[in-house]
Amino acid sequence: MKSVSLILRIVAIVAAAAAAALFFVSKGKLADKQQELEASQNAQSASQASLQEANTKVASLETLLTAANQKANNATSQLEKARADMYTAKKEVSRKQTQLSQKDEQLQSLKSENNSLSGQVDALKDQVAAAKASSANPDGASAEEMAALNQRITVLEGENQDLKSELTMAQTRIAAQQSKASDESAGGYQFNDNPAAIFGKLSDPITVSEVDKDDGMVLLDLGELSVNAGEKLLLVQDLKAIGRVQILTTNNGKALANILPGESSSKIKAGASVQFIRQS
Template sequence: MKALSLILRILAILGAAGAVALFFMVQGKLDEKQAALEKAHAATAASQSELETANSKIGSLESSLSTERDSLANSKRQLEAARSEMYTAKSEVTRSKQQLSIAQNEIDSLKNATKDLREKLLDAERKATSTSREGEIAQLKERISELESSNATLKEDLQVAENLRASARPAVTEETTTSTGLYKPSYEFSTGPAAQAGSIGPEIQVASVSSSDGIVVFNADPALGITVGSELKLVRDYNTIGSVRVIKVSNGNVLANILPGTKTRALDVGSSVKILR
């Protein structure tokens, strides 16, 4: 019995020692676990902080992404507006080109019409000049006939005067008598038109002259009162140049026919002549 009791006591002591050893062993593991747990909590807190930082960054990125999306949408709207404006501008350019082409065609048509009208006007002026020349030739022929008739009358009067003078003076020298015994005067009568008195009027400028067509254009002040059909006698430096007959007056321009006997070489473009009134 005593041996059994002793064995039990030994076993109890060994159990207690084992329990103490086990306690210390478990306590060490618990400390390790506690340290590991604290480390895990610290890692979790760090991870949580990193997660929050990451979430904050994600939020910031989402905000930036939203801003970029809005900016992209705005850029798209602006691009669409620019495309629309570009299309409108192209349409305007096309329309302007069409209008310019139409205007150019109208200008060409007007130029052709103006050219045709100028040709018709020149043709009409030539015809008018020809008609006016025919009338002037007829008037000149009538004037020549009148002068010839007047000259014949003067010759008859002169012959009568010579006969009367010869009967009154029978004794004359050979130098003053003819073979028939009539008196021969020492002068001759001019068959040209009698000189007319006049005054030198204002100046007019030669704008253009066509010797082949017999037409001259003057620049003259409308206040001079030059009218169609009037005959202008032209002088320069008190020397007679000739005469012209007015066939058209328009806006300070005087179109006239150059009458026979006029010195066309004296009618230089840009030169000035005076009217003998």
């Protein structure tokens, strides 16, 4: 009996020792598992932070891409507008060149007419000289014929002078149009429809004979008044300023003027009675 009791005690002691050993081993494994869990949680937190940072970078890149696309669209729109403006400018230049060619043809025609009239005047002068030389001859020209020849010469000289005046104005008109086309190709200008303030002495009434809105030219009938080439005038109608012009040339009571840049030609009407104020 004593041996059985001793054996049972030994078995109990061994079991207790085994249980204790198992407890400590389990406790160590639990600590290891706890550390592994904490490490896994830390790694997960780091992954989430990296993912959040990546999402932020993606959002930033999307914003940059949207801005780049917007800039590209704006650049495309500006390019299309520039192309349209360039096409319009080319058409305008072509139209101006066509007008200049037509004006040059008119100028050449006026020169031909002037030369023809000059030839007719010279021929009539020769006839008059011949008639005067033979006036002592009974068979020579009569006084009536001489008077008719002199009258014809006077008429032709007047027509020749009118043609010279028209030729001068045409040359001035072409030069002004070329200058205006050059100014517009360099950048152009905007019309100003606002009436200018009126200061100064008003002239007697004059008449606007012609208005060429394409060329920006005005032909004024001055009557008894006189102006000088290069002089600037403020045109006034019903005590309201309608535009400023600069005199290019004058002849026989008429003045060819250029509508100044920045002034609108819409209020200057052919046939209108206006007054002017001389500008400094």
